[in-house]
Amino acid sequence: MFTETVIKFFGSKAAVARALGISQVAVTRWGSAIPEKRAVRLERLTGGVLKYDPLFYENQDKAKKGRKLNDENQ
Template structure:
């Protein structure tokens, strides 16, 4: 889930922090893709208007790793 989509939905950093019951600084520390735990929470509180996409959080397989 992209930070820009979440901020747009809630109307900014402060309102996003309030909606998720986290600190303003926590939201500011997010990268382009928000933490998975928060993404699941956003989907729940927006009643699916913003979707949690599990594939965005899958780890890339290590090159040369044995199955």
């Protein structure tokens, strides 16, 4: 789940933070993709309007591992 999509849905980082009971700073630190556990929670909070996609996170993990291997081989 992309951070930009979540912020657009709620209207602001502050609104996202309130919905999840976290700080706005935490939302700012997410980067382009929100943490997987937050995605699961947001799907429930929005009644499925925002969708948690396990494959999205699986692909994120694979990409991170690939970058790490490339860095180690240099």
